[in-house]
Amino acid sequence: MRLISRLRRFVPDARPRADKADWHCSQCSGDYYGERYCVNCHTGKFSIVTTPVACIEEVI
Numbered sequence: 001m002r003l004i005s006r007l008r009r010f011v012p013d014a015r016p017r018a019d020k021a022d023w024h025c026s027q028c029s030g031d032y033y034g035e036r037y038c039v040n041c042h043t044g045k046f047s048i049v050t051t052p053v054a055c056i057e058e059v060i
């Protein structure tokens with residue numbers, strides 16, 4: 001499940017970081033983590049944040 005891999009990435013560093021997040025690019029339907037910049041589109045303006053911070057806190 002993709003959710004599991006996402007959680008594993010967050011567990012070692014669960015502290016909120018304003019400059020890092022999970023993103024979903026609506027232009028190319030790609031998902032990535034880090035700063036708001038899709039390497040496929042070479043822009044971040046099509047990207048929406050998908051970091052389920054509240055959900056992760058509930059799971060942990």
Ligand SMILES: [Zn+2]
Nearest residue numbers: 025028038041
């Ligand atoms: Zn993209």
